[in-house]
Amino acid sequence: MYILRTDNITMKFGGLVAVSNFNLEIKQNEIVGLIGPNGAGKTTAFNMITGQYTPTQGSIYFKNEDITNYRPYEVTRLGIARTFQNIKLFKQMTVLENVLVGNHLRLMSPLLLSVLRTPRYRREEKHMIEKSMNLLKDLGLDDVIHEKAYSLPYGKQRRLEIARALATNPNILLLDEPAAGMNPQESIELMHFIHDIRDRFDLTIFLIEHTMQVVMGVCERIYVLDHGITIAEGNPEHIQNNPKVIEAYLGVN
Amino acid sequence: MESERKKRKLLTLAALLISGGLLLLFTFIFDSYQLRIVNLCGIYITLGLSLNLIYGFTGLFSLGHAGFMAVGAYTTALLTMPPQLKEMNFFLEPIVPWLANTEWSFLPALLMGGTLAAVVGFLIGAPVLKLKDDYLAIATLGFAEIIRIVFTNTQNITNGPLGLKGLPPYTTIWWSWGIAFVSILFMVYLFKGSYGRAFIAIREDEVAAETMGINLFRHKILSFTIGSFMAGVGGGLLAHLMGTIDPLMFRFMLTFNILLVVVLGGMGSISGSVIAAIVITVLMEYLRFLDGPMNFGLFKTNGIPGMRMVIFSIMLMFVILFFQRGLMGNRELSWDFLFRKKKTLNDAVEGD
Numbered sequence: 001m002y003i004l005r006t007d008n009i010t011m012k013f014g015g016l017v018a019v020s021n022f023n024l025e026i027k028q029n030e031i032v033g034l035i036g037p038n039g040a041g042k043t044t045a046f047n048m049i050t051g052q053y054t055p056t057q058g059s060i061y062f063k064n065e066d067i068t069n070y071r072p073y074e075v076t077r078l079g080i081a082r083t084f085q086n087i088k089l090f091k092q093m094t095v096l097e098n099v100l101v102g103n104h105l106r107l108m109s110p111l112l113l114s115v116l117r118t119p120r121y122r123r124e125e126k127h128m129i130e131k132s133m134n135l136l137k138d139l140g141l142d143d144v145i146h147e148k149a150y151s152l153p154y155g156k157q158r159r160l161e162i163a164r165a166l167a168t169n170p171n172i173l174l175l176d177e178p179a180a181g182m183n184p185q186e187s188i189e190l191m192h193f194i195h196d197i198r199d200r201f202d203l204t205i206f207l208i209e210h211t212m213q214v215v216m217g218v219c220e221r222i223y224v225l226d227h228g229i230t231i232a233e234g235n236p237e238h239i240q241n242n243p244k245v246i247e248a249y250l251g252v253n
Numbered sequence: 254m255e256s257e258r259k260k261r262k263l264l265t266l267a268a269l270l271i272s273g274g275l276l277l278l279f280t281f282i283f284d285s286y287q288l289r290i291v292n293l294c295g296i297y298i299t300l301g302l303s304l305n306l307i308y309g310f311t312g313l314f315s316l317g318h319a320g321f322m323a324v325g326a327y328t329t330a331l332l333t334m335p336p337q338l339k340e341m342n343f344f345l346e347p348i349v350p351w352l353a354n355t356e357w358s359f360l361p362a363l364l365m366g367g368t369l370a371a372v373v374g375f376l377i378g379a380p381v382l383k384l385k386d387d388y389l390a391i392a393t394l395g396f397a398e399i400i401r402i403v404f405t406n407t408q409n410i411t412n413g414p415l416g417l418k419g420l421p422p423y424t425t426i427w428w429s430w431g432i433a434f435v436s437i438l439f440m441v442y443l444f445k446g447s448y449g450r451a452f453i454a455i456r457e458d459e460v461a462a463e464t465m466g467i468n469l470f471r472h473k474i475l476s477f478t479i480g481s482f483m484a485g486v487g488g489g490l491l492a493h494l495m496g497t498i499d500p501l502m503f504r505f506m507l508t509f510n511i512l513l514v515v516v517l518g519g520m521g522s523i524s525g526s527v528i529a530a531i532v533i534t535v536l537m538e539y540l541r542f543l544d545g546p547m548n549f550g551l552f553k554t555n556g557i558p559g560m561r562m563v564i565f566s567i568m569l570m571f572v573i574l575f576f577q578r579g580l581m582g583n584r585e586l587s588w589d590f591l592f593r594k595k596k597t598l599n600d601a602v603e604g605d
Binding site: 050052071072073076077081082084088089090091092093097100101102103104105107111114115116117121124125128164165167168 | 439442443445446447448450451453454457458460461462463464465466467468469475521583
């Protein structure tokens with residue numbers, strides 16, 4: 001029983017095949033990595049899963065539901081959340097507001113009731129704020145709740161993006177290069193952090209990463225893409241010794 | 254904490270009472286010309302807020318506002334005009350029979366004007382809100398022109414280029430400012446809530462907002478339709494203040510004036526729009542003396558028409574140079590300056 005499964009998904013942009021016949025199988029509570037040289041099609045694979053792109057061929061299944069043609073917001077509602085390679089926060093909003101936006105999709109009251117602030121809406125809003133506060137406390141962002149998102153240091157912005165994704169109550173979290181721009185010390189902290197949120201929020205995690213230390217340290221299984229083609233798949237030791245992977249990363253003479 | 258909230262409420266109530274008192278005072282001491290300006294201020298607040306909701310808060314660069322105002326203005330006017338007045342107006346071609354004998358009172362007519370403007374907004378928004386930025390601006394601008402041209406040519410409904418004259422002067426200070434206050438309250442509470450945050454999130458980053466589970470189309474069209482409704486009501490008020498409307502009134506210049514309120518006041522600031530609406534309306538009138546003859550001591554001018562627009566534009570340039578994000582940016586006026594201290598967890602949970 002796989003929580004997320006793709007069946008030969010292919011993405012073509014005109015004549016360019018960005019990803020071809022990608023088969024992914026992720027079990028509940030796994031931490032799976034996706035690596036590959038620049039331009040290998042990793043983010044494209046992410047974009048297909050989260051609905052930003054519709055695959056040219058193939059299908060995507062989440063808990064056995066076919067989500068191939070779903071829009072991004074529908075995918076998120078089902079329980080797939082993601083972060084972005086280049087951080088995409090709501091910059092002018094405060095840290096708390098950023099996380100509150102992540103709660104909006106579960107809001108039941110219609111717009112007019114929110115303006116009239118009926119008791120039902122107030123209850124929902126109160127619940128939302130308490131939940132967000134707890135989340136921010138869990139992720140160590142409670143000292144900056146009323147700061148504007150753009151004013152946060154880089155590391156905290158990354159963490160806020162994860163907090164915002166967690167606010168949507170996901171089952172699976174897709175992280176696009178979470179360690180980008182971090183120093184070795186921060187990367188080690190990030191590894192612990194990823195393990196930690198997996199256990200605490202009962203998550204499955206699928207991540208793209210370039211920092212080998214993080215990938216090998218945290219992932220239980222790894223997929224390797226090169227020019228859109230899956231060249232290897234397996235546990236970290238297996239991947240490290242795979243000649244094709246070494247060739248893709250270091251080249252051959 | 255509790256006492257502070259109570260104090261804030263009292264202060265807000267006091268501010269409301271003072272502005273109400275001022276308006277009452279104005280009705281006694283001002284002549285009809287000055288009262289008209291006060292009325293215009295109120296209407297421009299509603300109009301400024303409606304465009305700010307669409308453009309400043311949700312980030313949809315729409316230039317179709319004059320079109321929605323035209324729909325609201327014509328609907329309200331046609332519904333309130335007494336039958337004999339309609340007969341006098343429609344001398345070229347008689348009015349369609351189903352409109353000839355309607356005579357509604359002002360409030361239902363205004364609401365109907367707003368509703369029809371909202372329907373038109375929805376119908377225009379549904380296909381074009383996929384577009385972004387400049388492209389959306391051009392598309393909405395085009396639709397506004399289409400509305401105007403349609404109104405020019407439907408002789409037996411809108412009386413075409415002749416326009417409607419002698420509309421009953423229903424718009425009083427209480428109407429224009431009452432609706433302005435309702436609009437302000439609506440906006441304040443909207444942006445205190447979750448939907449307001451979702452609108453701002455769409456402005457900040459569409460891709461991220463959709464990834465947060467926000468249905469982009471639904472929220473954009475909501476914002477656009479509500480904005481059109483407010484524009485329609487504003488148009489209805491304007492019609493019954495002016496007493497005369499014709500299609501030429503709803504050209505791009507009208508949209509531009511409202512855009513000026515939004516940009517000058519600050520995109521995404523409710524108080525900014527309110528301040529800018531008042532300042533711009535008052536200045537536009539009181540700079541009129543610049544159009545007349547002036548005596549500089551050394552030389553005299555005998556009146557240069559349009560001089561006030563030159564001065565007004567120079568002032569605008571200064572504002573844009575020194576306040577690049579408008580007078581208020583995206584901040585709001587609040588009583589915070591009286592209770593300056595760190596917000597705590599409690600504050601956020603209870604709200605204020």
